[in-house]
Amino acid sequence: MAFKRYRDYNGYLREIFGERVQKISLDAGLGCPNRDGTLSRKGCIFCDALGSGTGALIRHGISIEEQIDRARRALKRRYKADKFIAYFQSFTNTYASVVKLKALYDAALAPRDIVGLSIATRPDCVDHETLSLLASYQERHLVWLEYGLQSAHDQTLRRINRGHDVATFERAVLMTRNAGLNICAHIILGLPGENREMMIETARFIAGLPIQGVKIHLLYVVEGTPLAHLYRKGGLRCLEQEEYVSLVVDFLELLPSHMVIQRLTGDPGRSKLVAPAWAVEKNTTLNLIRECMEKEDKWQGRLYNGSIVGT
Numbered sequence: 001m002a003f004k005r006y007r008d009y010n011g012y013l014r015e016i017f018g019e020r021v022q023k024i025s026l027d028a029g030l031g032c033p034n035r036d037g038t039l040s041r042k043g044c045i046f047c048d049a050l051g052s053g054t055g056a057l058i059r060h061g062i063s064i065e066e067q068i069d070r071a072r073r074a075l076k077r078r079y080k081a082d083k084f085i086a087y088f089q090s091f092t093n094t095y096a097s098v099v100k101l102k103a104l105y106d107a108a109l110a111p112r113d114i115v116g117l118s119i120a121t122r123p124d125c126v127d128h129e130t131l132s133l134l135a136s137y138q139e140r141h142l143v144w145l146e147y148g149l150q151s152a153h154d155q156t157l158r159r160i161n162r163g164h165d166v167a168t169f170e171r172a173v174l175m176t177r178n179a180g181l182n183i184c185a186h187i188i189l190g191l192p193g194e195n196r197e198m199m200i201e202t203a204r205f206i207a208g209l210p211i212q213g214v215k216i217h218l219l220y221v222v223e224g225t226p227l228a229h230l231y232r233k234g235g236l237r238c239l240e241q242e243e244y245v246s247l248v249v250d251f252l253e254l255l256p257s258h259m260v261i262q263r264l265t266g267d268p269g270r271s272k273l274v275a276p277a278w279a280v281e282k283n284t285t286l287n288l289i290r291e292c293m294e295k296e297d298k299w300q301g302r303l304y305n306g307s308i309v310g311t
Helices: 007-017 056-060 066-077 099-111 128-139 155-160 166-178 196-207 227-230 241-251 282-295
Strands: 021-026 082-088 114-121 142-150 182-189 213-217 258-261 274-275
Touching: 007 066, 007 258, 021 066, 021 099, 066 082, 066 099, 082 099, 099 258, 114 128, 128 155, 128 166, 142 166, 142 241, 166 182, 166 258, 182 196, 182 241, 196 241, 213 241, 227 274
Parallel strands: 021 082, 082 114, 114 142, 142 182, 182 213, 213 258
Antiparallel strands: none
16 A cells, blocks of 8 residues: 555545545535624635535525435435535534534434534534533534634634634634534635744644644635735735645645545635636645655654644
């Protein structure tokens, strides 16, 4: 078997279930405190007003059950998959009462072929009651909580109007691990004002926390966002593809080898993408990352220092 340079998500799922497992992206119709006026009405500067994911419920009124049914049929045809993970992706998926969240999660986990639950949220939108609810599903399902960090630098978080600081993320991580839940951190490379060393410092930061997975995103500019305005004024230089590849490889080397790499780049829609144009070349970017690791004989964890807090 060829040497694996990083621990990929599909391989991780095969380790657990012995077969291919596909994520189903869901829209629960929930909001975000950074858009409803609780923190701000502007949102993060890179965020599409419709959020990431399907937009199925917010835009089209499609129920969780129907979203799952439609996606499951399509994924069975395309990937021959028989097991699925319900992925609550759009906006902040713990931003509701526990009663409402339980109804949503229960609906998603009702089909027998749904073997996991993944919840995308903000680190300032969890509490012990919500974490206890999520932990209760672990007896029968694989459960992950995905927290948007984006950067380990408070000045960057203020610049992108994130609405929370790094300390809030760290508290949420420790509280979540105390509940026994898996954590995936989202980070973005190429944020305004950040240089290479700042981005690498974010890798060192998450490597030192009890985090089980990471999603690495490219900063790309989407039409209708404050970031698009900043870009057109000349206030943002997007990363070149070679720069991004080099950054990702260096980032991976600092992460512990057990950490699951759930994503290595963003996946923008062509119709709303402003820049960079190469962002739509997902497979090319992934191949370049793998080729760079092979050529330079680098691998995930090669430079990891072995120190984790809060375990």
